[in-house]
Amino acid sequence: MARKTGSHSEITGPRIRAAAQHLFARHGYAAVSMRQIAAEVGVQAGALYLYTPDKQSLLADLMRDHLEGLLEAFADLPPASGPEARLDQFARFHIGYHIDRPDAVFIAYMELRNLEPDNFSAIEALRRRYENALEAILRDGRAAGVFAVPDTKLATLALIAMLTGVTNWYREGGRLGRAEVEAIYADMARNAVGSPARVQHTA
Amino acid sequence: MARKTGSHSEITGPRIRAAAQHLFARHGYAAVSMRQIAAEVGVQAGALYLYTPDKQSLLADLMRDHLEGLLEAFADLPPASGPEARLDQFARFHIGYHIDRPDAVFIAYMELRNLEPDNFSAIEALRRRYENALEAILRDGRAAGVFAVPDTKLATLALIAMLTGVTNWYREGGRLGRAEVEAIYADMARNAVGSPARVQHTA
DNA sequence: ATGCTATCTGAACGCATGTTCAGTTCAACC
DNA sequence: GGTTGAACTGAACATGCGTTCAGATAGCAT
Structure with missing residues (x-):
């Protein structure tokens, strides 16, 4: 599967930032993995790299x-x-x-x-x-x-x-x-x- | 090699705590590895476990x-x-x-x-x-x-x-x-x- | 119905992680 | 000077990491 109804860059991008913010604050940057962020968004880890070049930039x-x-x-x-x-x-x-x-x-x-x-x-x-x-x-x-x-x-x-x-x-x-x-x-x-x-x- | 002159539990233990404190403060708990702490003390990672049951207790x-x-x-x-x-x-x-x-x-x-x-x-x-x-x-x-x-x-x-x-x-x-x-x-x-x-x- | 393309999957990569443990080394004691 | 045992090594373990990428999918335009 890919691209559910109405799923877009404009939706997923902000959700990734929101998930990262939430998880970084709770557990700390170093303790949070890209896979955890992806899971919170409901996406595979690879997809994050369509929205950020790397974890550090996030x-x-x-x-x-x-x-x-x-x-x-x-x-x-x-x-x-x-x-x-x-x-x-x-x-x-x-x-x-x-x-x-x-x-x-x-x-x-x-x-x-x-x-x-x-x-x-x-x-x-x-x-x-x-x-x-x-x-x-x-x-x-x-x-x-x-x-x-x-x-x-x-x-x-x-x-x-x-x-x-x-x-x-x-x-x-x-x-x-x-x-x-x-x-x-x-x-x-x-x-x-x-x-x-x-x-x-x-x- | 093992046990240099006068090297003891009473020396290594505090040095491990000091190294951990320094590194945790600088980089954060999650970002510091047991191997980094060991290296700062001048010891192999396994030796740390003679002084602490695990990283969390440290x-x-x-x-x-x-x-x-x-x-x-x-x-x-x-x-x-x-x-x-x-x-x-x-x-x-x-x-x-x-x-x-x-x-x-x-x-x-x-x-x-x-x-x-x-x-x-x-x-x-x-x-x-x-x-x-x-x-x-x-x-x-x-x-x-x-x-x-x-x-x-x-x-x-x-x-x-x-x-x-x-x-x-x-x-x-x-x-x-x-x-x-x-x-x-x-x-x-x-x-x-x-x-x-x-x-x-x-x- | 067909093709296009943005969006996402899933597997793989090399490497680092915390922890364990059999074995080595050497100061101290008899 | 042989023995003991505390202090440490070094390799191994399963697992997870950030990142890449060929390929699958599905909404949109034609």
């Missing part, structure tokens, strides 16, 4: 797509004025975007070591662009005297680590709702970078 | 040793009085302990998915004990009115994620010294959980 493409999507969504945010509003917007956006994509996030942070050098550089550059966006906010806030951060680079990495950690525990329909989680993390981020006006939306 | 033992060492070192801290002092102590301890063991930390957080169910439960229980220690501090602080945290569980995980993130970037001899890094993170942690007295040791 991983690199997932990571690049995730980070490019992240940067694009961030760029599409409405402009906010003032470092405090911009930080609040960043924190809420980060939580909201990551909460919906735990698999992609996990892969993008954990499988870097399985990328070949060229792919690694490309992915790292994307991540750095995102980090730089936050660092710019912190620098502006420090210059304006509304944030007290001894080191903007350290604070950037600390905040991103704190916010991204939400994917380790948040589950849809759990004890805390999405909006609550966004608000609490945004407040913690605001408070962490310090000084003047202490904010407390949530009680 | 991983589980590394993770358990790390978490037990963490809990033990934490328990050995001098008693601190008051939630604010206890949080400061926790944050500085966490940074200090993790900064010296990036490989073990990375494995303990990343390779959970490669543990068989029994090992997973045991390791998870250890991690939870450590998290509970921090959460107790936050609860006491909230009760005393010195911390403002809407949800102590969320705040616990957020702080631990923020602090643990130090292992992703800190390198000995880098731009920032150990004491500086500890102080900055401790301040960020203190500020993140909020309200009354805003602390600012570092400038």
Whole structure:
């Protein structure tokens, strides 16, 4: 058999990426075989090579797509004025975007070591662009005297680590709702970078 | 050949664990073969099985040793009085302990998915004990009115994620010294959980 | 009905894997 | 200096890996 009704490149391609993302996140890139991915899609292993040149590209493409999507969504945010509003917007956006994509996030942070050098550089550059966006906010806030951060680079990495950690525990329909989680993390981020006006939306 | 001068179980055993820790952290559990570990130790693959029943136990033992060492070192801290002092102590301890063991930390957080169910439960229980220690501090602080945290569980995980993130970037001899890094993170942690007295040791 | 072509199968390739074990080697003891 | 036994080798095992490719299949156009 081959080519069931309506079966197409446009169907199988995305299903392969989805299966790979799911399995890579669950078991790790190195622990997942092409045959397992193929089985999840309902296809033989050989068929995967019509959609990806090799396993490594499958991983690199997932990571690049995730980070490019992240940067694009961030760029599409409405402009906010003032470092405090911009930080609040960043924190809420980060939580909201990551909460919906735990698999992609996990892969993008954990499988870097399985990328070949060229792919690694490309992915790292994307991540750095995102980090730089936050660092710019912190620098502006420090210059304006509304944030007290001894080191903007350290604070950037600390905040991103704190916010991204939400994917380790948040589950849809759990004890805390999405909006609550966004608000609490945004407040913690605001408070962490310090000084003047202490904010407390949530009680 | 076999048994070079003074070569013993007491030498080879630790060297195997060290090699495994190093390689697992660098490439991931699933991507590292027993032959690679053996080669790093300077031994044939079969010899590893004099020191570990299998690859899985090698991983589980590394993770358990790390978490037990963490809990033990934490328990050995001098008693601190008051939630604010206890949080400061926790944050500085966490940074200090993790900064010296990036490989073990990375494995303990990343390779959970490669543990068989029994090992997973045991390791998870250890991690939870450590998290509970921090959460107790936050609860006491909230009760005393010195911390403002809407949800102590969320705040616990957020702080631990923020602090643990130090292992992703800190390198000995880098731009920032150990004491500086500890102080900055401790301040960020203190500020993140909020309200009354805003602390600012570092400038 | 016939041919075309995108889609997929199924077998094969060389190689690596975790693990076992009979046999070798050498420091230590009598 | 002969014996013992812990420490290790080296080959073998079944199995699985990523990848290739000739051939089968089936939807579409004619």
